[in-house]
Amino acid sequence: xxxxxxxxxxxxxxxxxxxxxxxxxxxxxxxxxxxxxxxxxxxxxxxxxxxxxxxxxxxxxxxxxxxxxxxxxxxxxxxxxxxxxxxxxxxxxxxxxxxxxxxxxxxxxxxxxxxxxxxxxxxxxxxxxxxxxxxxxxxxxxxxxxxxxxxxxxxxxxxxxxxxxxxxxxxxxxxxxxxxxxxxxxxxxxxxxxxxxxxxxxxxxxxxxxxxxxxxxxxxxxxxxxxxxxxxxxxxxxxxxxxxxxxxxxxxxxxxxxxxxxxxxxxxxxxxxxxxxxxxxxxxxxxxxxxxxxxxxxxxxxxxxxxxxxxxxxxxxxxxxxxxxx
Numbered sequence: 001x002x003x004x005x006x007x008x009x010x011x012x013x014x015x016x017x018x019x020x021x022x023x024x025x026x027x028x029x030x031x032x033x034x035x036x037x038x039x040x041x042x043x044x045x046x047x048x049x050x051x052x053x054x055x056x057x058x059x060x061x062x063x064x065x066x067x068x069x070x071x072x073x074x075x076x077x078x079x080x081x082x083x084x085x086x087x088x089x090x091x092x093x094x095x096x097x098x099x100x101x102x103x104x105x106x107x108x109x110x111x112x113x114x115x116x117x118x119x120x121x122x123x124x125x126x127x128x129x130x131x132x133x134x135x136x137x138x139x140x141x142x143x144x145x146x147x148x149x150x151x152x153x154x155x156x157x158x159x160x161x162x163x164x165x166x167x168x169x170x171x172x173x174x175x176x177x178x179x180x181x182x183x184x185x186x187x188x189x190x191x192x193x194x195x196x197x198x199x200x201x202x203x204x205x206x207x208x209x210x211x212x213x214x215x216x217x218x219x220x221x222x223x224x225x226x227x228x229x230x231x232x233x234x235x236x237x238x239x240x241x242x243x244x245x246x247x248x249x250x251x252x253x254x255x256x257x258x259x260x261x262x263x264x265x266x267x268x269x270x271x272x273x274x275x276x277x278x279x280x281x282x283x284x285x286x287x288x289x290x291x292x293x294x295x296x297x298x299x300x301x302x303x304x305x306x307x308x309x310x311x312x313x314x315x316x317x318x319x320x321x322x323x324x325x326x
Contacts, residue, residue, distance in 0.1 A: 005036050012044030012267045017224055020217070026261060027213040034257060041260035041292035048268045049294035053316045054230075054324040055309065056108035056142065056272070057101045057299040062088045062122070066114040068181045070169070071243035072209060072236060074303040075114040081241035083303045088113065088122045094129040095136065101299070102137035104309040107324050109133065110142040110165060112302060116182065117146040127159035134160035142202060147182070147190045153197045163229065164194035165202040171218035174211050191226055204232035204274060207258055208250035216258055220265035231262060231269050232297065235276035237304055250276075252284045256291050263292035270294055275301045286315050295324075 001009070004025065011018055018026070029037055064085025066075045074081040098109045111126065118126070130141050143156060144165035153164065168187050169175070175184040194201050203226055205219045223231055235255055238247045255277075262271055272295030277285050289296070298312040316323060 001036050001040075002033070005033070005040055008037065008264055009040045009043060012040065012264055013047050015048065015268045017267065018264045020221065023217045023220065023261060023265060024214075026264065027217065027257060029257075034253070037260055038256055038287075038291040041263045042290050044263055044267050045271070045292045045294050049270065051321045052294070052324045053289060053321050054108070054270060054272065054295035055106040055298050055312065055316075056110060056295065057104075057106045057297065057309065058110035058112050058142075058144070058301065059089070059094065059097045060114075060302045061094060061111045061126075062086070062113035062115065062118075063302070064114055066116070068116055068179060070179045072178065072206060072239075074239040074242055076242070079242045081239055081303070088125055091125060091129045091132060095132045098133040098137055098139055098141075101309070102139050104299075105313060105323060106298060106309055107140060108142050108163070109137075109139040110144060112144040112165075113146065114302075115146055117148055118152070123152055123155060127155055130156065130159040130161055144202075147186060148193065150193055150196060153194055153199060157197050157199050161199060163200040163202050165232075166190045166194065167204050167206070167232070167234075168219065168222060168226070169206055170209060170211055171215040172222065173218060174209075174215045178209060188226065191228065195227075200230070201226075201228040202230040202232060203228035204230075204234065204272075206234040206236055206276075207255070208236035208247060208276070208280070209244060210247065216261060217265075220262045223262070223269075224265050229270060230272060230295065231266060232272050232274035233259060233262060233293075234274040235280040237276040237279050239303070250280050252281050252287070255280060256287055259288055259292040272296050275304065275306075278307060286319055289316065289319055289321065 069078040140162040142163040298309045
């Protein structure tokens with residue numbers, strides 16, 4: 001291990017973020033230098049998260065018809081993807097799905113709706129569902145419902161919501177190439193509003209949308225400044241009919257280097273796999289948990305198929321890790 005990697009390790013173990021110049025040097029590493037760095041990222045993750053992996057799952061509670069033009073999204077009305085579109089699921093459907101995931105041994109259940117926000121009617125229905133899920137399961141309930149007011153967020157918290165999810169998606173300097181119907185600053189404010197209410201916050205990114213390594217560095221430091229509790233790393237799974245359908249998959253080593261970058265900039269945060277790991281990482285999925293992650297989303301995603309929780313639980317246990325809630 002060279003002096004640079006040793007310095008990165010020392011900072012990470014202390015919980016200190018690396019400097020911008022160190023991040024820029026980090027992303028240039030290849031070969032043995034990169035492998036040493038990945039090993040160090042794993043050490044930092046274990047120092048701050050132990051050998052336990054946090055499993056979460058989501059349900060597409062309201063699908064399609066979204067007015068926003070995010071270039072990656074299959075649910076945008078600006079794209080022709082033929083995804084199922086439906087209004088908010090009933091309380092009974094949401095509770096039943098949560099109970100199934102509770103039986104599978106996951107830790108968190110996320111309710112996700114399409115659209116820029118939610119109506120007061122949907123808010124009332126969701127608060128009822130959250131209360132019932134909290135009453136009948138051991139799950140922590142999370143939600144990703146778009147850009148909400150402080151009152152809406154407070155109502156959800158009062159119902160038992162533990163964590164609110166809202167991604168920055170990409171770098172501020174790249175954002176206009178991904179979405180034009182709302183600004184990056186609006187997304188940032190949505191995160192800060194959730195924090196103001198005292199909710200935990202899950203805020204992450206999607207890589208592989210055409211951004212550069214400099215953009216990824218920008219994302220990592222933006223998240224450091226936003227200070228979320230959990231950072232999901234999505235890897236673009238190009239969906240036919242979207243504006244990004246022809247983007248190539250991200251090479252596995254680039255995914256692992258990105259995970260290491262985010263771990264060293266945000267050493268004490270929970271970093272998790274999110275969408276796209278199956279198609280981009282293939283048989284190398286487990287390396288993400290070895291080299292810097294301490295959580296992952298399991299089960300299906302919003303419009304694409306994931307892996308069964310039992311498969312992911314086996315992968316975690318085969319690595320010698322434990323399930324956080326298990």
